[in-house]
Amino acid sequence: MPENPQEPYDFETNPNEYDQSGFEHGWTHPSELPGSPKSSDSARSSAKWAALGATAAGTLLITLTLLALNGPNASQKVVTSTLAQFSSPAAASDLDRDYGVVAVEVTNESGVVIGAGISLGDHKIITNASLVAGAKKINCSQQNSSVDLQVIASVLGVDLMADLAVLNTPEFDFPPVQLGSASEIDIGDRVTAMSIGSDRIAALSYGQIQERNALAVANDGSVLPGMLYTDLLSSGPLLDSSGAVVGFLTNSAPGNAIPIDDVRVIVAQIDTSGRPRHGWIGVQVRNDIGREGAIVVAVVAGAPSDQSGIQVGDRIISLGNDRVRSSADLLAAIAQRRAGDPVLVGLTRAGMTQKLPVSLGEQPASSAQSGLRG
Numbered sequence: 001m002p003e004n005p006q007e008p009y010d011f012e013t014n015p016n017e018y019d020q021s022g023f024e025h026g027w028t029h030p031s032e033l034p035g036s037p038k039s040s041d042s043a044r045s046s047a048k049w050a051a052l053g054a055t056a057a058g059t060l061l062i063t064l065t066l067l068a069l070n071g072p073n074a075s076q077k078v079v080t081s082t083l084a085q086f087s088s089p090a091a092a093s094d095l096d097r098d099y100g101v102v103a104v105e106v107t108n109e110s111g112v113v114i115g116a117g118i119s120l121g122d123h124k125i126i127t128n129a130s131l132v133a134g135a136k137k138i139n140c141s142q143q144n145s146s147v148d149l150q151v152i153a154s155v156l157g158v159d160l161m162a163d164l165a166v167l168n169t170p171e172f173d174f175p176p177v178q179l180g181s182a183s184e185i186d187i188g189d190r191v192t193a194m195s196i197g198s199d200r201i202a203a204l205s206y207g208q209i210q211e212r213n214a215l216a217v218a219n220d221g222s223v224l225p226g227m228l229y230t231d232l233l234s235s236g237p238l239l240d241s242s243g244a245v246v247g248f249l250t251n252s253a254p255g256n257a258i259p260i261d262d263v264r265v266i267v268a269q270i271d272t273s274g275r276p277r278h279g280w281i282g283v284q285v286r287n288d289i290g291r292e293g294a295i296v297v298a299v300v301a302g303a304p305s306d307q308s309g310i311q312v313g314d315r316i317i318s319l320g321n322d323r324v325r326s327s328a329d330l331l332a333a334i335a336q337r338r339a340g341d342p343v344l345v346g347l348t349r350a351g352m353t354q355k356l357p358v359s360l361g362e363q364p365a366s367s368a369q370s371g372l373r374g
Helices: 041-046 092-096 260-273 304-308 327-335 365-369
Strands: 078-080 087-089 101-108 111-121 124-127 137-144 147-159 164-168 190-196 202-217 223-230 236-239 245-249 256-259 283-288 291-299 315-319 342-349 352-359
Touching (some): 111 236, 124 260, 147 260, 202 327, 223 327, 291 304, 304 352
Antiparallel strands (some): 291 315
16 A cells, blocks of 8 residues: 555556455345336336447457366357446435445546446555546545535555455545345346446446356456456446345446455455455366366466376366366456465366365466466
8 A cells, every 4th residue: 555645556566555244234235226227027028228349259269377177068158249228316315325436536647537436445445447447546435415525535455356446534434335246146137237427426227137157348458357247237236126236337347346355355455465366276278078177288386286197198187176067157256366375176087086185376477467277
């Protein structure tokens, strides 16, 4: 954290510079807020949005250093789409007050940009890293009745891959949001995005979950595993039908939200070490047509995989309790863990099944900058 709260965060020197649980705070169901659709079939119909893009086809090869992601057995959907949506603006005093959603106003060399953030309590705000990049000044505000709260914020740390930034507001602790869990979300579930416009007025957008555990391709070509893919073209927090935050929409891969469970892990890492620590084992793998598993085609010398005895030709079929049907599954399973976590890697070699203990390493900077995990 910069010594001077007004000092711009150095994204080049610190590209990625509290275990959150059980937040208790009052919440109003989105359908009870102004501008929200009723629960009738006609209202649901009027709230439908068209997804104009489609799932990317073919085989996508990436690595952990390199990792082959897609194939007939891949259980993750690779998403690179263009989306259209409609949103319903509502009075900021109705949406912001007591709900933990704040307007994040960033002054940079180009002017002023505004986006949404959520309060976790303890003076911490979550927002998009892309929003605060190059910030010279950051203000967080929340319209509460006739009082317009504006608080100076500083950057505690960022995760560029996840497009997340953790802010600190030492002068004021905004009411926290209610956090849910993406594990409770299913395909087809209705969700609500809460965004903040340039006028610092909040708006609700309505959509559905299209895919769980999706493999998203960001605008810069980097890969984000384990995402919630929606038919929303928005930013800010993603709410379930109970009003709990289950994800945070990323600007780098429109329509995709980072599950709030992963956000908790990233915040905890930034809070303790000033940066995220993504897990990594150091293998290059590919899919095998017609069969499950991830085939190892290369092992990084000195990496955790090398030290554990994983060999070229091994078929990885599990990581911990997670089943590995494809390279995408392996990528997602590793991304959900932290550097230093011990895990058993299940594999088959010469027709024999075995499990090798691996202590996950920390993803090298070169791999992280390209957005590749594993």
